[in-house]
Amino acid sequence: MFVTPGADNADDRIDWAWTAMPATHALADDLSGSGLLRGRRVGVSLVLEPKTAALALALRDTGAEVAVFSAVSETDPAVAEALSARGVRVFAPGGAGSAETDADNAAGILDWHPDLLIDDGSHLVRLAHTERRGTLETLRGAAEETTSGVRPLVEMAAEGELRIPVIAVNDARTKGLFDNLHGTGQSCVLAIADLLDPVENPGRTLPRRDVIGAVWLVIGYGPVGQGVARHAAALGAQVLVLERDPVRALAAAHDGYGVVSSIADPEVDTVDVVVSATGVWHTVGLDLLTRVREDTVIAVAGGIDDEIALDDAHAAGWTVRRVEPDLSAWSAPATPAKIVYVLADGGGVNYTAAEGNPIEVMDLSFATQLVALRQLCRDGLEPGLHPIDTAAEAEVAALVLEQRMGRTAVDIPTDPGRVGGAAQHWSTHRYRSESSV
Ligand SMILES: NC(=O)c1ccc[n+]([C@@H]2O[C@H](COP(=O)([O-])OP(=O)(O)OC[C@H]3O[C@@H](n4cnc5c(N)ncnc54)[C@H](O)[C@@H]3O)[C@@H](O)[C@H]2O)c1
Known part of the structure; x- marks a missing residue:
């Protein structure tokens, strides 16, 4: 479902997005309970429209301090103003702006010294590794939202230039298979x-x-x-x-x-x-x-x-x-x-020219972002590019299956030790079975 731009005021649109993101809220509640983000500074760099605003508010409810960066061309100014009025630091224009506005805002959110970043296009991570290297002293890690952001990070990691752990959220199955493909x-x-x-x-x-x-x-x-x-x-x-x-x-x-x-x-x-x-x-x-x-x-x-x-x-x-x-x-x-x-x-x-992806897939993408932040805080990852934890992917998918479809994930018993079938006799797995019964 889409939110119609300009149909209502920005506060109403944020409130509507807020009510339509159940997976994000469930994982934010977990994070809140664990205290993993309490007192941490989380910088969010995403297209600033109502769904992103709702994510920022959900993150704040975990006990984190939250700031949002968005480029002029990717910002709904009314949403930027409404989010700022709700007490979230916004490094994005509430009106017209230019390339200098973007440069100032990007530098501004890094100079605020976030502990963690949700990045999109790896703009902030690349800025932190070039013109704002001081940020790396306090930055514990980042989660990257999209394919074109992962590509430069792959190069940086291969060259040994990536100084922080980054989770390639884009490559999580709960992101790319839904957001990129369907949404x-x-x-x-x-x-x-x-x-x-x-x-x-x-x-x-x-x-x-x-x-x-x-x-x-x-x-x-x-x-x-x-x-x-x-x-x-x-x-x-x-x-x-x-x-x-x-x-x-x-x-x-x-x-x-x-x-x-x-x-x-x-x-x-x-x-x-x-x-x-x-x-x-x-x-x-x-x-x-x-x-x-x-x-x-x-x-x-x-x-x-x-x-x-x-x-x-x-x-x-x-x-x-x-x-x-x-x-x-x-x-x-x-x-x-x-x-x-x-x-x-x-x-x-x-x-x-529209208001981004349907909220159902963004709920899934944001839920995946939240498990990536949890992984960054919990797992003590080395600098470099990391995949999302596969158990966390399954957790997000099972949650959404249950919330949206009332289904629990399929629970087929397997032999946990040898699920690949290596323990079976070599002659099994023929295409045509010759039953001995
Ligand atoms: N608009 C959105 O909301 C949104 C959402 C998700 C991803 N994206 C972006 O969409 C882009 C594509 O994402 P993806 O996950 O499909 O990426 P991908 O890398 O999996 O696929 C891109 C494909 O384009 C092909 N390609 C590249 N240059 C080409 C050329 N000149 N001619 C023909 N083929 C060419 C590549 O071989 C590749 O198969 C990325 O920039 C990603 O960040 C946008």
Whole structure:
């Protein structure tokens, strides 16, 4: 379920999010009981919308001191103000801001000397390892929310540069299998559909672009690309996938989508909507912007800076005209000028032009973040990148199964000693059983 931006005031939206996060509350209650976070400073760096605000308040209830950082482009200013009014330190703009605002706020939350961080994109962890190294004296660890944040941490860990333990929450099964796949797929496709809906936008000049019957090119077939493809197809789009990993490209073909091997493929001529789901810089390069046909719509589901090479387009003489707050027309310097439409200025469309992922998956992601904080406090991890404890994953999933579906986790008795079957005779596990009975 989505919260409709602007439907009510920010306090109401935070309160609504608060009531819809039962797993987060259950784990926050546990943390409160254990006292593990009492008196600790926890810095939260996440897109600042009502669900994040509710997480910050739940964390505060554990006895932690909490501060939130969010970049200008990822902040709902009304939520920032409402959260600040409830006594949480907010390093995010309650109004307009600039790149300097972001730099000041990021430095500000680190100078507050958090003990623990929930980071998203590893922005704060990387800042702490470069321009704010003093922070590392007191920082005990961090939990990283997303794929594009884990990637630089993998590199830093391999080079021996990571000076604190970081848990790759993104890679927990209770995060990536739900948030990246289901939540982001759903929220990005619905955000794009809303932005292109002619009923929502009467009188516009943009050609009608229903999802049904349109050709969508999804670039990248990781969990996010898979989710986008799945939800677009469910709404009637014809989906093409461009994926550079041949195994994932093959998986896309088995999932029933068309697979193109490069932007030169003739099928790219038919594309109505391009979605980048890579989190890789310049995925939609100037060559693809030039290649697609007039009126193609381009959006980002991944969400790093310049995932669409609008900087190159600008340098090559393309001009931009804002049509609607989250829809711009980019004109190529050709005669006649070709126009392509870019959604949300090339930012992640679900959190820039809508209100992020459904609360059910964010409850799961936040619950996973809380067990990661517990692991950091309890387990005394070495500096480096760590997976989440698998027992904690199972605990979170069982909790959510019970809370949302009234089901307890399946309890099938196994021989705890030799669950892999090594204790059985070598001849077992044939594909066809020859029963001796
Ligand atoms: N918008 C959101 O709310 C949200 C939520 C979760 C994750 N994300 C972000 O979405 C991005 C994707 O996440 P994921 O977990 O699917 O990542 P992933 O790394 O598992 O998958 C990305 C895929 O893109 C492919 N790829 C990269 N560059 C390519 C190119 N130029 N052409 C074709 N294929 C290319 C890679 O081979 C890979 O298979 C990340 O940046 C992640 O942080 C966004």
